[in-house]
Amino acid sequence: SQKIEQNSEALNIQEGKTATLTCNYTNYSPAYLQWYRQDPGRGPVFLLLIRENEKEKRKERLKVTFDTTLKQSLFHITASQPADSATYLCALSSSASKIIFGSGTRLSIRP
Amino acid sequence: DTAVSQTPKYLVTQMGNDKSIKCEQNLGHDTMYWYKQDSKKFLKIMFSYNNKELIINETVPNRFSPKSPDKAHLNLHINSLELGDSAVYFCASSQGAVYNEKLFFGSGTQLSVL
Numbered sequence: 001s002q003k004i005e006q007n008s009e010a011l012n013i014q015e016g017k018t019a020t021l022t023c024n025y026t027n028y029s030p031a032y033l034q035w036y037r038q039d040p041g042r043g044p045v046f047l048l049l050i051r052e053n054e055k056e057k058r059k060e061r062l063k064v065t066f067d068t069t070l071k072q073s074l075f076h077i078t079a080s081q082p083a084d085s086a087t088y089l090c091a092l093s094s095s096a097s098k099i100i101f102g103s104g105t106r107l108s109i110r111p
Numbered sequence: 112d113t114a115v116s117q118t119p120k121y122l123v124t125q126m127g128n129d130k131s132i133k134c135e136q137n138l139g140h141d142t143m144y145w146y147k148q149d150s151k152k153f154l155k156i157m158f159s160y161n162n163k164e165l166i167i168n169e170t171v172p173n174r175f176s177p178k179s180p181d182k183a184h185l186n187l188h189i190n191s192l193e194l195g196d197s198a199v200y201f202c203a204s205s206q207g208a209v210y211n212e213k214l215f216f217g218s219g220t221q222l223s224v225l
Contacts, residue, residue, distance in 0.1 A: 044201075104152050
């Protein structure tokens with residue numbers, strides 16, 4: 001069955017460092033990969049979408065890579081700030097399948 | 112104005128009761144969804160409507176019945192609530208029903224069945 005795994009349930013890093021979150025998938029050939037941010041008590045908020053034929057996508061301090069050979073996406077936040085603390089969800093979709101979500105990585109940025 | 116709004120925010124009820132959650136979007140989107148987020152934070156799709164037509168109906172107990180009176184509204188009615196129904200339910204919308212559409216979520220309804 002299709003499976004999405006996001007590295008470690010929680011990630012703690014020092015302010016100013018680059019946070020790197022991982023999304024791995026198996027038994028799936030997604031055409032699109034999305035990243036969302038979810039704050040406590042709120043719904044997920046869309047951040048970035050990357051297509052299977054794109055290697056990298058950037059938006060301000062955010063960078064996403066998509067490696068269909070490794071079946072992995074990396075999500076980077078450079079110059080991290082305490083306000084970046086949240087849970088980050090990856091989501092995959094293809095023409096044959098609805099969007100499916102990973103369980104998320106809880107990121108904490110300490111001052 | 113909130114783009115996707117759902118009510119109530121919290122719902123505490125006894126087993127066996129019937130309850131409804133309402134959702135409205137003012138984004139002009141054609142597609143709306145209900146997702147369930149369990150205690151392990153997995154978001155699982157339950158239903159999707161495109162222009163008031165049901166297009167996704169996952170393996171969900173018949174006790175759950177969605178209703179879309181128009182494309183801006185999608186309600187979820189749950190009959191005979193069970194302990195296992197306790198979760199956070201999210202309404203979402205997207206411009207279309209294409210699989211690469213980004214989703215806009217409401218703030219969730221935390222359902223607790225006692």
